[in-house]
Amino acid sequence: MLDDIRPRSHPVTADGQLPPERTEIRIWLRLLSCTTQIEKIIKSKLRQEFATSLARFDVLAQLDRFPDGLSMSEVSRHLMVSNGAITGLVDKLESSGLVVREDHAQDRRTVVVRLTEQGRSQFRRMARRHEEWIVSLVGDLSREAQSELLRDLTLLKRSLVME
Amino acid sequence: MLDDIRPRSHPVTADGQLPPERTEIRIWLRLLSCTTQIEKIIKSKLRQEFATSLARFDVLAQLDRFPDGLSMSEVSRHLMVSNGAITGLVDKLESSGLVVREDHAQDRRTVVVRLTEQGRSQFRRMARRHEEWIVSLVGDLSREAQSELLRDLTLLKRSLVME
DNA sequence: TATTGTTATACTCTATAACTATA
DNA sequence: TATAGTTATAGAGTATAACAATA
Incomplete structure (x- = not known):
């Protein structure tokens, strides 16, 4: 989730290339993506198995x-x-x-x-x-x-x- | 947030020592803790500055x-x-x-x-x-x-x- | 006065299912 | 039939502020 989000301060370039992202932002997006995905699974299993x-x-x-x-x-x-x-x-x-x-x-x-x-x-x-x-x-x-x-x-x- | 959560299969020992946690669980708890904390800050700032x-x-x-x-x-x-x-x-x-x-x-x-x-x-x-x-x-x-x-x-x- | 806990209110985000319009 | 989108409903979690009881 939120995997593809790349907030940027510059527009998409003419050839469709996305501008490079700062490392901090990339870390945050992966952090959020991994956590959200795991959380979704855990929530769903807690609900299914233990209501x-x-x-x-x-x-x-x-x-x-x-x-x-x-x-x-x-x-x-x-x-x-x-x-x-x-x-x-x-x-x-x-x-x-x-x-x-x-x-x-x-x-x-x-x-x-x-x-x-x-x-x-x-x-x-x-x-x-x-x-x-x-x-x-x-x-x-x-x-x-x-x-x-x-x-x-x-x-x-x-x-x-x-x- | 959720920092102190240590789900375990064994009780707290008599001397108050917590049993060792599997690395995977510790990773997950830190992942969740960091993400939740950053997310809270970002949400709050988005709300304050941009409603x-x-x-x-x-x-x-x-x-x-x-x-x-x-x-x-x-x-x-x-x-x-x-x-x-x-x-x-x-x-x-x-x-x-x-x-x-x-x-x-x-x-x-x-x-x-x-x-x-x-x-x-x-x-x-x-x-x-x-x-x-x-x-x-x-x-x-x-x-x-x-x-x-x-x-x-x-x-x-x-x-x-x-x- | 300050703190503890509850309540009321309101706002998120979310999923599901029923429904419509169209393909 | 299947898909795209909307709507209605329901439920989750959360914060805030007002309030009662107690410290």
């Missing part, structure tokens, strides 16, 4: 890392998604029985969200499949390309944080 | 590459987005005066979408800014890291197409 969405999967993944639960605001910060959006996601997960809302011991404003037993085992099933999908999508790259890619993406991510 | 969206920008970018215009279905195929979605996007662009729908000379079912003069110059302005944003986001990487990254993403993209 869920990537956003809900992400919430479960966070909660799996914190057995004691997280407050709504903490989930919001971890996922970098607005407070109101988290309320909606947790509503759905709660009505599926995958998470519970509990009172906070000290602060009565705070709601603690935790995985239920069912939620944990369901998430584990999803995570196993998720790993299989990703390995089959990314695993064709050589080991060298993989470690290079991981290293460069880590650098990129770090430089984004600096902004 | 438009990434999807509409993508349509304009396609049309800029084809001065003679594209049929609705061709736009749909290029962007890998459904026909119905394209109708809505082109509706908005048309009412802003950036594109026009024209009859096809031979096939009376077909609608040809083209940039207007205003659409072309507006897109060029947007593309220039877009390039600046991307360069400032990705440009901190060394030249070596950039060409490695571009090469590896190209490999990844190619291997995705194979699927």
Whole structure:
């Protein structure tokens, strides 16, 4: 997706040649293309096999890392998604029985969200499949390309944080 | 975003250590994290500076590459987005005066979408800014890291197409 | 006052299916 | 029949702002 997009500041030349693109732009377009394609596949499989969405999967993944639960605001910060959006996601997960809302011991404003037993085992099933999908999508790259890619993406991510 | 998500098949160990993650998963999480973050910034800037969206920008970018215009279905195929979605996007662009729908000379079912003069110059302005944003986001990487990254993403993209 | 969470509202983008006009 | 495009519908995710309860 978006594969062919080449935003440019110069018109197509008379012979139909496209002007050269800056490396940064080409990186971004490939990044977007790969991510969108993989994301589409993962979303579709999550929907087919587990009748869920990537956003809900992400919430479960966070909660799996914190057995004691997280407050709504903490989930919001971890996922970098607005407070109101988290309320909606947790509503759905709660009505599926995958998470519970509990009172906070000290602060009565705070709601603690935790995985239920069912939620944990369901998430584990999803995570196993998720790993299989990703390995089959990314695993064709050589080991060298993989470690290079991981290293460069880590650098990129770090430089984004600096902004 | 989604930075901290580590779907796993094993629980957090007693000492709080997270189990090692497969390289493929780590690549995917960084890919998703970087892309989401850049995308968020680009969307926000497109909205602020040009009161438009990434999807509409993508349509304009396609049309800029084809001065003679594209049929609705061709736009749909290029962007890998459904026909119905394209109708809505082109509706908005048309009412802003950036594109026009024209009859096809031979096939009376077909609608040809083209940039207007205003659409072309507006897109060029947007593309220039877009390039600046991307360069400032990705440009901190060394030249070596950039060409490695571009090469590896190209490999990844190619291997995705194979699927 | 500031923070937590919910609610209401509104806006994206998207896919699907039904429908028309034409090939 | 098959294709091109539109429309209607539905659903996903998101942000914002107003609000209640609590700190």
